[in-house]
Amino acid sequence: MTPKQFCYSIILLVVCILPFSTKGQDAVFSQFFNSTLYLNPALAGIEQDVTVSFGHRSQWRNLLFPYTTSQFSLVVPYYKSKHTKPLGHIGGFGLSIYNDTAGENNNFKTTGGNVAFAYNLPLDHKYINLITFGLQLGAINKRIDPDGLQWGEQYNPYVGFDASITSSDVNSLRGRTFIDINAGAFWWYNPIQTGSELINSINSGVSVSHLNNPNESLLEQESQQLPLLYKYHGGMVLNVSYKATISANYLIAYQDETVQNNIGSYFSYKLTTFNQGKMNYGIARLGGWYRINDSFILLTEFETALFKVAFSYDWNTSSLRYNDRGIGTYEVNLAYRFTSHAPAKSRY
Template structure:
């Protein structure tokens, strides 16, 4: 009987691996705080000179070995006083008992077009990406390692695996639009196309298993409500093969105007048939801090007790020192 359950668990693990290989991309609940992962067209879309972004996500610790995702990106805009922007992203994701990991290195390049009085911009970006995926078979348990009484890790699993990893190149692209209507009033939107090359994913040389193309639409706004309060709604919609994801929600932004403490945010979000989550954010000097917690609403809620995971983000924007130039008017020479 125990051997039977071990076989079932092994089969389930393999199915989970194939599911991840076929459709899972690195993603964050705080999608607006991970711009290069959301849309290459957002490269350089910020006020300042250099932007650093760090993301951390920890999920499913209440069910199994936690799924951990990390991201670190750096961007520079209007490079050498041109409309070009550059960025570089590093992402790492590790999932489950098998330590199935995904490592991505993603440089990006974009071009910004200023419209009219420069209150509107359109940015077009591309992002070639190197990805390495690996699995640690030594962390898995197989029925051949059951000696009749207990599981014995010293026994040979008698399984043959063709390889433990796969490397591939991929390409993403996107376009974003920003419109600063007035002080504390703006709207933005963008579309992105990921996995344009649909790279092969199988560890067993099965050409039918590919990473499907993913389409993303996102939009957000900023609207003044009162002297100190703004509304910040946002929507993200993604579709990949047969899967669709809709995130809708928003935050209330309260202007603190207390030295470096600039603004605080509280938000609530819903991800279709999967989770609801809450966000708390803070603008402090040139920093933006974000924290969120997911409440699981999917069929896994029976095992997870509705607990999803924590996520944190930190953004820092460097601004070059630009000395104030005093301009003097020539005094008229009266004769």
Template sequence: MNKGFYKPLWSFLLLLILSSKAYTQDIHFSQFFETPLLRNPALAGIFSGDIRVQAVYRNQWNSVTTPYQTGSFNAEYKKPVGKGDDFLTIGGEILYDKAGTVALQSTHILPALNYHKSLSGEKNQYLSLGFMGGWVQRSIDRSKITTNSQYDGTGFNPGLSTGETFPRNSYSYLDASVGMSFNSQIGENADNNIYLGVGYHHFNKATKVSFYGNPNYEMIPKWIGSLGVRMNINEYSFFTLLGDYSKQGSFTETMAGALYSWRLDDIEDPKYLLHAGAFLRWKDALIPVAKLEFKPFAVSVSYDANISQLKTASSGRGGFELGLTYQKYLDRNNTSANAVRCPRF
């Protein structure tokens, strides 16, 4: 068989495996803590600052086939509401994904809004309700598709039909998500925080999400439960526990881990911080993570060591991710830096 057939075949098999595993499986990242809106729109604005911009790039399956490339860009702007302690966060998420040799592409443009209601007059404690929704477009390059119908018994024959008869190369639909979260200070130390959140994605159940235009195909709603805990160890260091559990149809995913962090200069208001840790995507990958903050910027890197059933084909190599963050308080009269209480983590 023509050696050039193997890579397209691997791409096609991976697409079948991943799509059968979670139907049209949602985009996800190992550095899920750098994509808060993708987890739950009610996690928007839960950070120390007035503005946050984050970008994550993921390159996956490079050892098996043409790499799957995924990018996320999200921005959040938090401002006080009225004369009380409530806040409003306006934001949005842009996603891009290109999968394998057949160039299956998806683009998501999703504005978001989150309202934070103060629950206490004595400490940071908020209940948040968030919405996110917008436009999604998917496309595929039919000229790059190869199937077993093009194997003529002696080798790959590009002159044969692929056997696939879908009528369109692209389709688009509207998508929507909603979520709630609880964010609170732990004890008397304002640096010790916890958040809990539940997000419900694709609640509008968009139909015809298929290149075949079948009206019976619809986006399957997905639940995501999120947890974050940050606690000081001493004046120089702290740790952060993070976890997500998601369920879409009959399929689930569990991911959790921790980061240990060091303040490298000023204890009260450090500009330089170093974070290191690891996360586990259950039955799929072990993921070491390192992050360096040089405020208002931060850069993070991670790598998936594959432990799933694909580890033989992938030689244990999964995906590389690079994250960039810009986060700061703005120079304005009503900055949350001057607020007695505000959502933070």
């Protein structure tokens, strides 16, 4: 299949996935490409420089059950020799730590940490076609803080809720820590640009989380297996001009008979500056997304060779919008790249 034929296949796939419904169980990031290790452990092999990033998501703050999710990640590439950079890029190592809280008083907490290793398999000597495989191993802790929670047996028919009544349910709650194993693969077609190509890059990836089906139940004598989470993601970047690109991207996530679909596009434009006679440039991006049957997402981003800052906002389109009084969800992402001032790239 030629790259042009592959482009048309991706467009057809994006159109075909529109009818599915949108749901989810694990934490969700609207800027999923900026939370690479959370999306797919194979992406630890794509970053060519040591990179640290931080993402934070605040959802439904004005409701009784808000969610906040934060993630920190570190990616360290591995080369055969520093003299072969960027060729000879064997893979990379990744470290990710995340925290998710829910409930009016942040009663429900999930904290996880993992390490990842990715191995790059080039399909040609110029690294134009590349497949990378990733494996991730970590631990997750889930717990409930009972302070402020009310239980049915604490109800007194004469006075209503009575905090002096101790609930037997509290004694059965236990925090649980378990091992979590994830794996993924990612294909990236990144041709050498000569100024005349339509295609800037194409990518496609798949990942599977919770391969060991760990027990996540918070009840001491109960067992509840954490279901597998499948993700399929990818897209293509097209050159509009020397300075501008436009992309089409998608994410399909399936877990326990529920499906989430994201489809959207980015417009990227190079902003040229001069410093001490040298030309430098950053990339400004504006993106629009639709999480089907859930929300519209608007994203703005600015990236240079050294850092990236991004902000997105979700407008809810589900029945929950009647209760959120117009206040949606915001997400921020900050990244810093320890690099030799290589130019920023449009990867998505």
